[in-house]
Each structure stands twice: as structure tokens, then as C-alpha cells.
Amino acid sequence: MIAPDAPAPVLPLAELAPLLPARGALIGLDLGTKTIGVASADPDRMLATIIETVKRAKFTADAERLIALANERKAVAFILGLPLNMDGSEGPRAQATRAFARNFARMSGRPIGLWDERLSTAAVERALVAADVSRGKRAAVIDQHAAAFILDGALNFLRNAAARAAPPQSEDEA
Template identity: 35%
Template sequence: MAKAKARAAAIDLGKARVGVAVTDELGLYAHPRPLLDGRNRKALLEALAALARDEGITRFLVGLPLEMNGDEGPAARRAAAFAQALADAAGVEVELVDERLTTVEAARRLRDGGVSGRKSKERVDGAAAALLLQAWLDRRG
């Protein structure tokens, strides 16, 4: 029987909504989870720390929204500060990952799959987190 790999989770950090995706037990595929409320940072950190404990998450990936020219703007600095707070709260490794265009790609894929309007808006953050996590998993081989 294959030994379960350490699990990772990706975070698509928004001011109001936070998308989350978690790897399967074998560490091969990313699966979106329900959105978390991004307006209460303390509650968000507690929910993510609980996720790490309950599901054996050993690494979080936090999307780093760089400017298109690669520079760090205010959103990237906010993501970096959040990543440090998450590492402190959850006690696991946190890695910043370039997320440029993941939300655009997630919206396109949802639209191509027949999901539009309000349903798309509700699912795009989780889909973006899943894209970010799947790309990271694919690079690791």
C-alpha cells in the first residue's frame, strides 16, 4: 500500500473571501474547499491552524500577487505578512508562490465548464487556490 505523503494546502487570499485547496491523501491532486471569510484575520488564522491539525497539513502555499512586471505591490506585501502570521499560528511551513493570473485562469475554466455569474464568483477563489496548488504539485513531479 502506498504511504500517504505529507499534505499541502494553498491559500488564495482575498480581503473578503479566501480560497482554499488541499491535496489528496497521495499528494497528487488539488481539491478546492469551501471559502473562508477573510474579513476577520484572527478567525481565519484559527480556521487554517485547525485545518492543518485536523488534516495533517504540513505546508501552506500562500499566493503572492506580484505585479505583472514582477514587482511586489501592496497586495504582495499583505500576502507576505499574512504568510508569516499563518506560519506562527499553524506551526507549519508556509511558502509564498507567484499567483499571477491564477484567478483569471480559474474564472476562464469555470466559464468554459458552464459555470457563470454568481456561481462563478462563489467558486473562483477556491478554483484559483486549486490551480496554484496543482501547478506546485506538478512541478514537484
């Protein structure tokens, strides 16, 4: 668990997972230069649901809106997509995302798990095209769908990590 007086950590999700409570809603974020896609997971962390796209203004206003959304859902942490290069290295966008995460963690008081978001927007774009969503509608919803895609990947990771950490059951318990 995270000590109440410690600053909220910003860590790769694999390192943050053991520090998170077993239950509690999570907020997924797809950070763009003009918008922030927002999604939410239920307290049991079974389903990622789109919430909204926040138009970027100033950091404080953006952060206040994200915190309000987290408060409404009683979220225990944020999952923030980390835009790595295809070779896994970090470029300027990843560095900007890490800076946002550090500042936002201080303001929100909630931990932030960083999750590799490579190709998330491309995957969502393909799915929306396949669903015959018009170009205009895709532009309006792509960021929130990308946030749900990021959050869904993180939820799968957390479920798999919990399953690996659970002690094996005997045949009588199965």
C-alpha cells in the first residue's frame, strides 16, 4: 500500500500494481497536445468505459477537470498512456507525458501507472473505420476510445498479474 503522507508515485504499471488496493475504480488517460481522452474502469476493474474528451486549456484547468471526474467515480489511481517510440525508446512526447504525470500526481494526490500506448490510436482508428464511423465522428471520439483501449490493456495486465500472484489451488478448492 501507499503511505498516506508519501507523494503520489508515478511508476510503470508493473511496479505500481502491488501498491494498489485490490478494488477501486481507475481512470485511463490518453494525453494529447490538444485533448485528453478519458475512460473509467469500475471498482472491480472488469470493464473500461469511455467518459469524455477534455479540451486542453491550461494545466491547472485540465487537472481540475480530471480530478473532478476521478472524484465522481471514487477512483484510486490513474492509468496514463506513455507514447513510446516503436523501438521502445522515449522521445519528446514521452518526456512531456512524464512531466505532466509528475505535476498531475502532486496535484491529484493519486498514483499514476504508466502504460505503453504504442499503436493505441491506430488500433482504435481501424476499429472505428471498420464500424463505418464517419471521419467527423471519429475525430470527436478517438481520444476517449484510445483512453479506453489503454485502460483495457492495463486492466488485462492487472488481472493477469493478480492471477500469477495468487497461490495455486488444490484440486479440492478448484
